[in-house]
Amino acid sequence: MQRPDKELAPAMPDESPLLCAAKRIAREVASNGCTVSPGNRPEKFWVEGPRQLQGIPRMLVFIENHAADDFQNTTPSRRAVMADRMRGSLASTWSDAIEHAGSERHLHIDSETLQ
Numbered sequence: 001m002q003r004p005d006k007e008l009a010p011a012m013p014d015e016s017p018l019l020c021a022a023k024r025i026a027r028e029v030a031s032n033g034c035t036v037s038p039g040n041r042p043e044k045f046w047v048e049g050p051r052q053l054q055g056i057p058r059m060l061v062f063i064e065n066h067a068a069d070d071f072q073n074t075t076p077s078r079r080a081v082m083a084d085r086m087r088g089s090l091a092s093t094w095s096d097a098i099e100h101a102g103s104e105r106h107l108h109i110d111s112e113t114l115q
Contacts, residue, residue, distance in 0.1 A: 017099060018071035019043055019063050021083055022090070026061060029091045043068065047094065055102020057092055064110040071114065082114040089113050 023036050026047045030036075031046045039060065051055035071082055086109060097105040 014042060016043065016063065016068035017079075018068040018109070019045070020060055020077075022063060022086060025083065025087050026090050026094070028061075029094050030059075041104065046107070047097075049098065049101070052098075052101045054100075055098060057094075057097040057101040058093050058104045059090075059097045060104055060106045061090070061093075062106070062108045064108060067111045070111050083115050098106055 008047050019042075023045055026045070027034070027036055030047050030049060032103060035046075037046045037048070039062075041062075041067065043063040045061055047059045047061065061104045071079060074082070089109065093105050093107040097103075
């Protein structure tokens with residue numbers, strides 16, 4: 001049986017490997033009740049959680065071009081380390097979004113975030 005996460009956060013042909021990894025990790029961090037949808041720029045996406053009493057938790061994730069290039073041009077073992085650091089940033093920002101439901105939290109993933 002094929003994993004459903006590919007259907008829930010599809011990759012477009014022009015998406016960077018970092019953006020694909022960020023969407024996958026955001027889906028894992030935010031859980032199955034959340035929606036991952038594209039932003040109005042190629043390297044940006046939204047994560048929205050289920051409605052709560054205070055509102056809907058939202059997180060907007062921006063992927064910087066330099067970070068995407070660094071991620072693409074590194075070794076697989078280094079990518080795994082970068083993905084773990086990104087997971088920590090996504091989890092922290094999503095936790096903040098849950099705490100302050102009804103407002104938007106923004107996360108910029110740049111080269112510093114991944115180091």
